[in-house]
Amino acid sequence: MAARLEVQGLSKRFPGVIALEDVSISVERGEIRALLGENGAGKSTLGKIVAGIHAPSSGTVLIDGEEVRLQDERAAGALGIGIVHQEGSLVPQLSVAENIFAGRQPVGRFGQVLVDQMRAEAARLIGQLGVAIDPARRVAELSAAQAQIVEIAKALSHDLKLLILDEPTAALTLNETDRLFDVVRKLAQSGVSIIYVSHRLAEIFALCDRVSVLKDGRLAGTRDVAATSTDELIRLMVGRDVHLHRQADGRVPGRVVLEARQVAAGVMVRDASVTVRAGEIVCIAGLIGSGRSEFCETIFGARKRSGGTIAIDGNAYRPGGTWDAKAAGVGMVPEDRKTSGLFLGMDIVNNIAATVLDKVSDGAKFSQAKAEALAQNFVVEMRISTPSVRQVVGNLSGGNQQKVLLAKWLAMEPKLLIVDEPTRGVDVGARAEIYRLLRALAAKGVALLVVSSDLPEVLALADRIIVMAEGRTVGTLNGGEATEESVLRLATKFTASVAASRATVGADA
Numbered sequence: 229m230a231a232r233l234e235v236q237g238l239s240k241r242f243p244g245v246i247a248l249e250d251v252s253i254s255v256e257r258g259e260i261r262a263l264l265g266e267n268g269a270g271k272s273t274l275g276k277i278v279a280g281i282h283a284p285s286s287g288t289v290l291i292d293g294e295e296v297r298l299q300d301e302r303a304a305g306a307l308g309i310g311i312v313h314q315e316g317s318l319v320p321q322l323s324v325a326e327n328i329f330a331g332r333q334p335v336g337r338f339g340q341v342l343v344d345q346m347r348a349e350a351a352r353l354i355g356q357l358g359v360a361i362d363p364a365r366r367v368a369e370l371s372a373a374q375a376q377i378v379e380i381a382k383a384l385s386h387d388l389k390l391l392i393l394d395e396p397t398a399a400l401t402l403n404e405t406d407r408l409f410d411v412v413r414k415l416a417q418s419g420v421s422i423i424y425v426s427h428r429l430a431e432i433f434a435l436c437d438r439v440s441v442l443k444d445g446r447l448a449g450t451r452d453v454a455a456t457s458t459d460e461l462i463r464l465m466v467g468r469d470v471h472l473h474r475q476a477d478g479r480v481p482g483r484v485v486l487e488a489r490q491v492a493a494g495v496m497v498r499d500a501s502v503t504v505r506a507g508e509i510v511c512i513a514g515l516i517g518s519g520r521s522e523f524c525e526t527i528f529g530a531r532k533r534s535g536g537t538i539a540i541d542g543n544a545y546r547p548g549g550t551w552d553a554k555a556a557g558v559g560m561v562p563e564d565r566k567t568s569g570l571f572l573g574m575d576i577v578n579n580i581a582a583t584v585l586d587k588v589s590d591g592a593k594f595s596q597a598k599a600e601a602l603a604q605n606f607v608v609e610m611r612i613s614t615p616s617v618r619q620v621v622g623n624l625s626g627g628n629q630q631k632v633l634l635a636k637w638l639a640m641e642p643k644l645l646i647v648d649e650p651t652r653g654v655d656v657g658a659r660a661e662i663y664r665l666l667r668a669l670a671a672k673g674v675a676l677l678v679v680s681s682d683l684p685e686v687l688a689l690a691d692r693i694i695v696m697a698e699g700r701t702v703g704t705l706n707g708g709e710a711t712e713e714s715v716l717r718l719a720t721k722f723t724a725s726v727a728a729s730r731a732t733v734g735a736d737a
C-alpha cells in the first residue's frame with residue numbers, strides 16, 4: 229500500500245532564503261510523525277506546502293500514491309488534509325462556528341445557512357477536546373487558549389486523512405493538552421496520519437511514533453521515537469551540545485528595585501506581593517489563570533491597580549499607563565507577540581528602533597546607520613536567523629520573531645524588565661541563548677521578573693520563585709533548592725506525573 233503522505237525532493241525558496249532543500253519524507257497511515265528542528269529550519273514551510281498554502285519551488289507531494297497540486301488550503305481540506313497553524317489564522321470578527329466552517333457552511337434547500345446545525349456541529353467538535361466554548365461567540369472575545377482550541381476544532385471538521393499540527397499546545401493548559409493527545413491518538417488509530425510540530429521534546433516522546441529532524445531546510449534524519457534520546461535529537465537539530473541547566477554565575481543582588489505590596493487589580497489580581505533586587509532574577513510560577521500575567525501587567529501600568537502599593541527604587545510608583553512605566557525604567561516583553569509586541573509589517577531595524585529612538589538619533593534626526601548597527605548587534609548576539617536586518621518581521625519564523633521582540637526591550641536597557649513567557653515557541657539552542665542573555669542582563673544590574681509556565685525553565689533561571697494561585701502570591705521558594713514538585717505542590721493539586729509529562733527538555737539536561 230502506498231504511504232499516506234510522500235514528499236519527494238521538496239524545495240522552497242523565498243527571496244534571500246532557502247527554506248527547504250531537497251526534502252523527502254514518507255508518512256504511513258495512522259502514523260504520528262513528529263517534525264523537529266530549530267527556529268527557521270523549515271517545519272512550518274513543509275506543513276504549509278502539504279496543506280496547499282505555499283507552492284513548492286520544486287519537488288512533489290503524493291497523497292495515497294497520487295501526486296497532488298493544491299491551489300489553496302480549501303482544496304487541501306477537500307482532500308482530507310487539515311492544518312492547525314502555529315500563528316492563529318482565525319478571523320476575529322466572525323463567530324466560532326463561522327470560523328470553523330468558513331466557506332463551507334451547511335446550507336438548506338433555499339440556500340440559507342443552517343445556523344443551528346452549524347453551531348451544534350461546532351459545539352460537538354469543540355466538546356471532543358473537553359472544552360465548552362459558545363459557538364456563537366466572536367473569536368475576538370476568546371482567550372489565546374480558546375482560540376487555539378477553535379483552530380484545532382476547525383481542522384477536525386474535515387473528513388481527515390492527514391492532520392498537520394504546528395505547535396498546537398503552545399497556548400494550552402495541561403488538561404487541554406491531555407485531551408488533544410487523546411483526540412490525536414484516536415484519529416491515528418482510525419488511520420489518520422498526523423504531522424506533529426513541537427519544540428517540546430517531552431511531548432514528542434509521549435505522543436509520536438517517529439521523528440524527522442530538519443536542519444537549515446534539509447532533512448537531518450528520521451528516528452523511531454522508541455530508539456532515540458533527547459540528546460540525540462538535540463544533536464541532530466542543533467549540531468552541538470546545549471546546556472539549559474542552572475548556572476551559578478556569582479551574581480550578588482543589590483538594591484531593591486521593585487517593591488510591590490498587596491497589589492490588587494480587577495478580579496484576577498487579589499493580593500500579590502513581590503520584591504526584586506538589581507541583578508536578581510525572580511520567576512513567577514503558577515497555573516494559567518492564576519493571575520501571573522495580570523499581576524505583571526499591573527506593574528507595567530497596562531492594567532489599573534485597585535489596591536496595594538508599588539515602589540520603584542524606593543519611590544512611590546503609580547503608572548497612568550505604559551508610557552509612565554517606560555519613563556520609570558520598567559519594560560515588559562508581553563506574552564503574545566502577535567497582538568501586543570511586534571510590528572509584523574516592519575523590518576527588524578524599525579521594530580528594535582521604535583522603543584529607543586533617542587539612542588538611534590543624531591541630534592533630532594533619526595539615524596538609519598545607528599539603527600541598523602544596533603539591530604545588527606542583536607541579530608548577531610541572539611543568532612536571529614534572517615537574510616538581513618531589513619527583513620520584514622512577519623516573514624521570520626515564529627521563534628525568530630520572539631527573539632526580535634526580546635531584542636526590542638533589551639535595547640531599552642530598563643531597570644526592571646518583566647518578561648512573560650520568554651521562550652514560547654523557541655527552539656532549544658535559542659532557548660539556551662535567551663537564558664544566557666537574561667543572566668547577562670541581570671549581571672549588568674537589571675532587575676528581572678519572569679513569568680513562565682515551563683517549570684524546567686523556572687528552575688534553570690530563578691534566584692527566587694514566587695508562586696501564584698487564584699490572584700494571590702502563595703509562597704516563595706529559593707531557586708537553587710526548589711524542585712518541580714515543590715513548585716507544583718504550592719501551585720496546584722495536579723500530581724507531579726502530569727507536570728512531568730508536560731515538562732520540556734531541560735528537566736534533566
Ligand SMILES: Nc1ncnc2c1ncn2[C@@H]1O[C@H](COP(=O)(O)OP(=O)(O)OP(=O)(O)O)[C@@H](O)[C@H]1O
Nearest residue numbers: 242247267268269270271272273623624625626627
Ligand atoms: N513568507 C515568507 N517569506 C520569506 N521568508 C519566509 C517566509 N516564510 C518563511 N520564511 C523563511 O523560511 C525559513 C523557514 O521558516 P519556517 O517558518 O518554515 O521555520 P520553522 O521551522 O517553522 O521555525 P519556527 O520553529 O521558528 O516556527 C525561515 O528562514 C523563514 O524566515
Ligand SMILES: [Mg+2]
Nearest residue numbers: 271272314626
Ligand atoms: Mg514554524
